[in-house]
Structure formats: structure tokens, C-alpha cells
Amino acid sequence: MPNPEDATLRINASPSKEFFIHMLTRDVQLTKAIIDLVDNCVDGARRLNGDGRFDGLWVRIELSSASFSITDNCGGIPVDTARNYAFRFGRPKNAEETPNSMGLFGVGMKRTFFKLGNQFEVNSKCKTEGFTMKVNVKDWIGEEEDTNNPEGWHFNFDTLETDLPQDPAREVGTAITVSDLHPTVAETLQLENFHAQLILELKTAHSLSIQQGLGITVNHVPVALQSHNLFVSTEFKPSMKELEYPREQIDGQQGSPVYVKLLAGLATRSLPEGGWYVFCNGRMVLNADKTELSIWGPSHEMRQYHPDFAYFRGYAFFDSEHSALLPWTTTKNGVDSDSALYRKVQLEMIEISKPVIAFLSGWAKQRYEAETSDDQLDTALTRAQAVEVATMDAPTTFSVAFQPRPQAGPRVQRIQYSKPYDEVEKAKTLLNVRSLKEVGERTFDYYMEYEGGN
Amino acid sequence: MPSYRSINYVMRPAKSIERKMLAESFRRLHPFQRINEYRYVGFGSIYFSDFQLIHRELGIDDMISIEKDTYAKECFEFNKPYRSITIEFGLSGQILPTLDWTKRSIIWLDYDGKLDVDSLADIGTVSASCVSGTALVFSVNAHAEHQPRDQERADFERQTGKPFNIAEYLLSKLAQYIGPKIPPGTQGKDLHGNGVATVFHRTILNEIDEQLSRRNALLDPGDKMVCRQIGHFLYQDGALMLTVALVFFKASDLSVFEACGFDKLPFLRSGNDPYLIRVPCLTNKEIRYLNEQLPFLTATIRLKGPGIPDEVLKAYSEVYRYFPSFHEIVWS
Numbered sequence: 001m002p003n004p005e006d007a008t009l010r011i012n013a014s015p016s017k018e019f020f021i022h023m024l025t026r027d028v029q030l031t032k033a034i035i036d037l038v039d040n041c042v043d044g045a046r047r048l049n050g051d052g053r054f055d056g057l058w059v060r061i062e063l064s065s066a067s068f069s070i071t072d073n074c075g076g077i078p079v080d081t082a083r084n085y086a087f088r089f090g091r092p093k094n095a096e097e098t099p100n101s102m103g104l105f106g107v108g109m110k111r112t113f114f115k116l117g118n119q120f121e122v123n124s125k126c127k128t129e130g131f132t133m134k135v136n137v138k139d140w141i142g143e144e145e146d147t148n149n150p151e152g153w154h155f156n157f158d159t160l161e162t163d164l165p166q167d168p169a170r171e172v173g174t175a176i177t178v179s180d181l182h183p184t185v186a187e188t189l190q191l192e193n194f195h196a197q198l199i200l201e202l203k204t205a206h207s208l209s210i211q212q213g214l215g216i217t218v219n220h221v222p223v224a225l226q227s228h229n230l231f232v233s234t235e236f237k238p239s240m241k242e243l244e245y246p247r248e249q250i251d252g253q254q255g256s257p258v259y260v261k262l263l264a265g266l267a268t269r270s271l272p273e274g275g276w277y278v279f280c281n282g283r284m285v286l287n288a289d290k291t292e293l294s295i296w297g298p299s300h301e302m303r304q305y306h307p308d309f310a311y312f313r314g315y316a317f318f319d320s321e322h323s324a325l326l327p328w329t330t331t332k333n334g335v336d337s338d339s340a341l342y343r344k345v346q347l348e349m350i351e352i353s354k355p356v357i358a359f360l361s362g363w364a365k366q367r368y369e370a371e372t373s374d375d376q377l378d379t380a381l382t383r384a385q386a387v388e389v390a391t392m393d394a395p396t397t398f399s400v401a402f403q404p405r406p407q408a409g410p411r412v413q414r415i416q417y418s419k420p421y422d423e424v425e426k427a428k429t430l431l432n433v434r435s436l437k438e439v440g441e442r443t444f445d446y447y448m449e450y451e452g453g454n
Numbered sequence: 455m456p457s458y459r460s461i462n463y464v465m466r467p468a469k470s471i472e473r474k475m476l477a478e479s480f481r482r483l484h485p486f487q488r489i490n491e492y493r494y495v496g497f498g499s500i501y502f503s504d505f506q507l508i509h510r511e512l513g514i515d516d517m518i519s520i521e522k523d524t525y526a527k528e529c530f531e532f533n534k535p536y537r538s539i540t541i542e543f544g545l546s547g548q549i550l551p552t553l554d555w556t557k558r559s560i561i562w563l564d565y566d567g568k569l570d571v572d573s574l575a576d577i578g579t580v581s582a583s584c585v586s587g588t589a590l591v592f593s594v595n596a597h598a599e600h601q602p603r604d605q606e607r608a609d610f611e612r613q614t615g616k617p618f619n620i621a622e623y624l625l626s627k628l629a630q631y632i633g634p635k636i637p638p639g640t641q642g643k644d645l646h647g648n649g650v651a652t653v654f655h656r657t658i659l660n661e662i663d664e665q666l667s668r669r670n671a672l673l674d675p676g677d678k679m680v681c682r683q684i685g686h687f688l689y690q691d692g693a694l695m696l697t698v699a700l701v702f703f704k705a706s707d708l709s710v711f712e713a714c715g716f717d718k719l720p721f722l723r724s725g726n727d728p729y730l731i732r733v734p735c736l737t738n739k740e741i742r743y744l745n746e747q748l749p750f751l752t753a754t755i756r757l758k759g760p761g762i763p764d765e766v767l768k769a770y771s772e773v774y775r776y777f778p779s780f781h782e783i784v785w786s
Contacts, residue, residue, distance in 0.1 A: 184671060187667045187671075190663075191660065191663050191664050191667055192637055192638060192656070192660040192663070193660045193661065193664040196636065197634065199638050218638065221638045229615060231615050269613070379612075382612040385615055386614060
């Protein structure tokens with residue numbers, strides 16, 4: 001047996017600051033890194049208002065070539081949390097959990113600071129305490145105290161206030177500023193197209209928090225609400241299913257279970273918007289997925305996503321008090337497809353999708369074979385209402401009372417041909433019709449009337 | 455029917471004024487190099503109005519016309535006014551990336567349609583490839599959407615499953631053209647009158663900023679490509695048209711750009727407020743009468759014309775040097 005005390009047998013496996021500053025930052029896109037900071041604000045809002053509404057709470061992001069800042073009124077970072085957990089690299093085992101939180105790895109905030117620039121400042125105000133800290137990353141990396149002792153890595157508070165008297169007028173929240181931006185970051189943060197992209201991604205990633213009343217602005221432009229709807233009518237009903245997975249099955253420990261809510265159905269025909277949407281504790285991690293990460297493709301014995309399925313929408317909401325149980329990745333830009341929980345739920349996602357996909361395939365086939373007119377499904381959908389998925393709380397199964405009718409009368413065939421533009425336009429005028437379909441049908445009828453013995 | 459058959463480009467008076475104003479602006483590029491050694495790239499159609507003007511006024515020989523209508527090659531070749539014009543048949547998105555971008559060029563991308571992902575991609579090509587001293591003029595239809603008809607309202611309701619909302623409808627139409635490039639904060643209620651032109655102007659500049667930011671990565675400060683707007687026009691012969699004129703130059707060529715003195719031309723605008731080209735309606739006799747009073751040698755003099763409203767006189771004094779004259783000629 002080797003002696004563990006023997007220093008010659010020790011192999012150094014400690015991390016380096018450079019790893020966090022220069023390597024880990026490569027794994028996350030700039031927009032995603034910024035959105036990661038908003039996750040912390042939402043967690044603050046949750047601590048402040050429980051699971052209720054976020055009315056009156058806001059997050060303000062300001063971007064320029066000189067600095068980045070994010071300010072919120074979501075309660076601030078408690079001094080104890082800052083001192084012991086929030087600025088550590090990775091979450092220690094004994095860290096207190098915010099129930100149903102979005103931040104969970106202890107990676108996001110620091111990674112975003114390093115990604116953005118060389119100088120960051122955090123100013124936090126809680127009800128009876130507060131702190132400020134300023135860090136120069138270049139100086140911090142050069143501090144020699146701890147090259148081989150990550151346990152000794154630390155930042156310092158610049159100001160610290162504790163045990164303040166209760167003051168109802170005190171505005172609580174966090175203000176973070178990153179300056180001395182990296183040159184490419186400075187270049188990018190001033191682009192309006194980047195602001196537009198960030199707003200678009202915030203709108204999807206945090207649609208549920210915005211729906212609950214959280215106001216988010218980017219350079220004073222509010223991030224609009226994105227609603228997630230499924231069409232409901234007397235003819236169409238989406239599927240809704242609720243599942244519960246005990247914690248013990250997932251990580252062998254005692255605690256609250258993971259709740260999963262799945263929905264699948266029809267909505268507006270849209271090639272980019274069709275697909276699966278997956279949320280973990282209210283944060284969107286898959287947006288209109290069309291790949292095997294959700295349900296598509298032969299590896300799931302399913303068809304590939306296809307324009308015929310542009311009416312399809314699927315939603316999966318994973319919720320748990322213990323956020324580490326959920327299948328997210330550290331960049332929150334996808335799912336951990338190897339997670340046992342996700343693999344199990346994926347099967348359910350596939351099953352709940354099948355009737356909708358089968359209906360759309362069948363309908364497309366009939367349409368291609370010209371047995372039904374093109375717009376029957378569109379017309380039937382006209383009678384449906386867009387219903388917000390968050391409000392659907394009774395389990396249902398997908399049902400279609402609408403049957404694509406074959407054309408009445410004898411079997412029909414489709415004819416397709418091309419004619420010179422000017423002549424077709426002339427025929428349109430002579431026939432007094434607006435569509436090319438009508439031109440075809442009316443000229444055919446005309447011929448048959450005179451030559452076909454009709 | 456192609457637009458060149460439904461509209462005779464030569465006869466559009468505001469366009470004609472704009473063309474001459476632009477030619478005068480291009481003349482100022484000479485600090486970069488001799489103007490006649492520039493290359494001109496445009497969409498000549500069958501009229502080649504811009505090509506005729508550019509060749510006559512600036513002496514440019516090297517000219518390329520991009521023509522998307524590949525079915526009528528003979529017609530275009532026949533109408534080519536000068537032998538030094540090369541017609542490249544294909545869409546601008548096909549042709550532009552294949553051009554030799556080491557040549558300093560004046561490029562006028564004059565689209566019939568609205569700004570869309572394809573025309574934005576053309577801006578991308580020019581921004582990514584051009585050399586210092588290149589002028590890019592970009593014209594698009596910026597007419598606000600017409601009031602939706604009943605059918606369009608019904609379609610919107612069907613597609614969204616929600617009651618009709620004009621602001622959302624206008625925003626969704628805009629999204630069909632420029633999608634995620636819509637500038638942040640754009641609202642449907644702003645998209646009437648000149649609102650679409652304002653949005654398109656901002657989108658064009660944003661696209662150039664984005665492309666240049668990529669292009670400039672890793673370059674020394676002096677080598678970074680800069681783009682300055684020199685002109686911003688709005689006019690309405692039929693639909694409202696937006697034109698943005700820009701010059702690209704290396705940061706180290708700033709003094710060369712400044713030597714061009716684009717700000718000396720009264721109709722050029724470097725900011726967000728466009729120059730509106732107004733075409734006064736005047737008889738030939740009135741025009742002769744007014745011309746005799748022009749140019750003003752001091753700023754205090756005002757034009758006088760019998761019974762002609764002041765705003766018409768003012769408009770004429772701004773554009774008289776570029777004013778088209780149309781005559782009917784009877785051939786015998």
C-alpha cells in the first residue's frame with residue numbers, strides 16, 4: 001500500500017486561475033454569458049417574493065464600448081453568501097440552496113466577469129447589510145499567495161456594512177459593473193445588432209420570468225413578453241401530462257421530487273418556431289429544438305423535423321427545489337442528454353409527440369396526393385384560439401375532431417403547368433379572378449364545357 | 455411585368471435629381487484617386503441612366519452592370535450605351551462576391567424592393583471586401599405598408615390565433631423583411647409615414663457596423679476600416695424611396711476622407727435626418743425666368759416668380775442645377 005503521507009507520491013491536480021479566466025470563458029457565447037447574470041437576478045427575485053409574482057422587480061442592463069453594467073432591485077446578495085459561496089469557483093457541498101434556483105454551478109457569474117473585462121465591481125444592498133468589492137483581474141491573477149492552493153484564493157470586500165437598522169425606505173438590490181473591457185467585447189457591446197440579438201435571446205430564455213412580472217431592459221429598451229401558445233378549439237385539443245420523479249431515484253437522497261409538465265399540440269405554422277421547448281426551473285434551455293436532443297430523427301425512431309411539422313409545438317417544464325437534479329448544462333444552452341432523468345422524460349416527450357406528428361404526416365400525405373384541398377387545416381385552425389401553455393393545468397390527450405375530408409364527389413387529380421407571365425396575368429383579368437388556382441380551374445372548366453361534352 | 459417596363463426610370467424626376475446629386479458627390483472622391491480610374495458597379499436595367507451619367511460626368515470607363523433578368527440577355531446587351539460596360543447576369547448576391555475587390559469602386563445598389571436579408575447580405579459583401587476609398591450607395595423602397603385588407607386581417611388572426619392588432623401586424627410584416635435585424639425598441643405604431651425609412655436607415659448602418667467590427671478584428675488601429683455616411687435622401691416619385699450614401703476608408707486615411715469635403719455640398723446629410731428631394735411643378739417659361747435670377751450671390755436674396763408659392767420657389771432654388779427637363783419631340 002502506498003503511504004498517502006509520502007509527498008513524492010503526490011500528483012498535483014489543483015486548478016489554476018488561468019483555467020477559469022482564459023479557458024472556461026471559451027465555452028460560452030457572450031450573449032449567453034450575460035443572460036447567466038440575469039439568472040442570478042431571477043434567483044434574487046425568488047428569494048424576495050417566493051414563488052409569487054415579480055411585479056415591481058426589474059433588471060437593467062447597460063452596454064457600451066466602455067463598460068457593462070447590470071443593476072436590479074431583486075434583494076441583493078447577502079454578505080454571508082458573498083463571503084462563503086457566491087464568489088467561489090464551483091458550488092461547495094454545504095452551500096445553502098435557493099429553492100427552484102436557476103444558478104447552480106457556481107460558475108456563471110465569475111465566468112461572465114472574466115469573459116467581459118479586466119475590472120469588475122459588485123455593489124450589493126440587502127435589508128440590513130451591504131458590501132462593495134472591486135477586483136482587477138490582472139492584479140488578482142498575479143497574487144502569488146496561492147498559486148498551488150486554490151483553497152486560499154480570495155477576493156476582498158472594499159466596504160462592508162452589517163447589522164444596519166431596519167429601514168423600509170432602503171432600496172435593496174445588486175449593481176455590477178465590468179470595465180476595462182476586452183477589446184473585442186468593447187467592439188461588440190456597442191453594436192446595435194448585438195443589443196437586438198441579446199434582447200431576442202433574453203426574451204426566449206426568460207419568457208416565464210417576464211410573464212411573472214419581471215421587467216428587463218437593455219439600454220432602456222424593454223424586453224418584450226414572448227408568449228407560448230397552443231391552439232385549442234372544439235376540433236383540436238393538445239396533450240398535457242404531469243409527471244413526478246422522486247429525488248431518491250435520481251440521486252439517492254431524500255428531498256422534494258422533480259416535477260415535469262409536458263405539452264404537445266398545434267400552433268401557428270412557422271418553420272423556425274416549430275419544435276420542442278424545454279425549461280428548467282423557469283429558464284428556457286432548448287428553444288424550438290429540431291434535433292435529436294429532443295425527439296427528432298432516426299435515433300429515436302422518429303422522423304426528422306420537416307416543413308410538414310411546422311405546426312408542431314412541444315413544451316417540457318422541469319421544476320425542482322433542488323436545481324442540481326435538473327438536466328441543464330453549465331451554459332444553459334441545451335440539455336444534458338446523458339442525464340438519466342432527461343432520458344426518461346425524453347421517452348415521454350416522444351410518446352406525447354407521436355399522435356401530433358402522425359396527424360401532421362397523414363394530413364401532409366393526403367394533401368400531396370391531392371385528395372384534400374390545401375387550406376382545410378388552415379381553415380380549421382382559424383376556429384381555434386391561442387391558449388397560453390402556462391394556464392393549461394388539466395391533463396388532456398391530443399385529439400382531433402377535424403378529419404381532412406377527401407374532396408366531395410369523384411376522385412380528383414392535380415394538374416400543374418407553367419405559362420408566360422403576361423398571358424397568365426391577362427387570363428386573370430379576363431376571368432376576373434385573383435389566384436392562379438382559379439385561373440387554372442376556370443380555364444379547364446371552360447375547355448371542358450366546349451370540348452368535353454360537359 | 456418587370457418594373458423597368460412599367461416605369462420609365464428616365465422619367466422619374468426626383469430620381470433624376472438624386473442621380474445628378476450623387477454624381478456631383480462622387481466627383482469629390484478625387485483625394486483618394488483620379489475619379490475616371492474608379493470602377494462603377496450598378497444595376498443598369500435597360501435604361502442605363504446612371505451609367506450614362508457616370509460615364510459622361512466622371513469619365514469612368516470600367517463599369518459593371520448586374521442584371522438579374524437572365525432571360526432577356528439580348529435585350530440588355532442591345533441597350534448597353536457604351537462598349538466598356540460589362541453586364542454580369544445573375545442576382546447581386548451571386549455576382550458581388552465574385553468581383554475583383556482590389557479595385558476602388560463606386561457601387562450603387564439600387565433595389566426595386568424593400569430592405570431584406572438578401573440586400574443586407576450585399577451590404578455585408580461590400581463591407582467585408584471593399585478597399586479604402588470605396589463609395590457605396592444603397593437605395594431601397596421604404597414605403598409604409600398599406601392598410602391591411604379584410605383578407606389580410608383574417609389571415610393574421612388565423613396565423614396567430616389572436617384578435618387583429620395593427621401594431622403587431624406591422625411589426626410582423628417588417629420581420630418578414632429583416633427578421634432579427636429589426637433595431638431594438640422598434641414599435642409597430644412607428645411604422646407609418648417615414649417610419650419604415652427611419653428603421654431601414656438604422657438597420658443599414660447597424661449591418662455595416664456589425665460587418666466592420668468582424669472585419670476589423672486583429673487589425674492595427676490605422677488599418678481598421680471605417681464607414682461614414684455622406685448622404686441620406688428620401689423622395690417619392692411613386693413609392694417612398696430611401697437612399698444612403700457611404701464611404702469606406704482605412705482609419706489612417708481619415709485626412710484623405712476629410713479632404714473630400716462632402717460637407718460642402720448642401721444636399722448631403724451625415725446624420726439621421728434625411729434630405730427630402732422635392733420636385734416643384736413649373737412650366738418651362740417659369741424655369742427660364744427663375745434661372746435668370748440664379749445662382750444667389752448672397753444668402754439674403756430670395757427667388758421671385760409671378761404667382762408661384764414661396765415653398766415652390768425655395769424647393770426650386772435647392773434643386774435647379776439638377777432639375778430634369780422633359781420635352782416632347784416629334785420626329786418627322
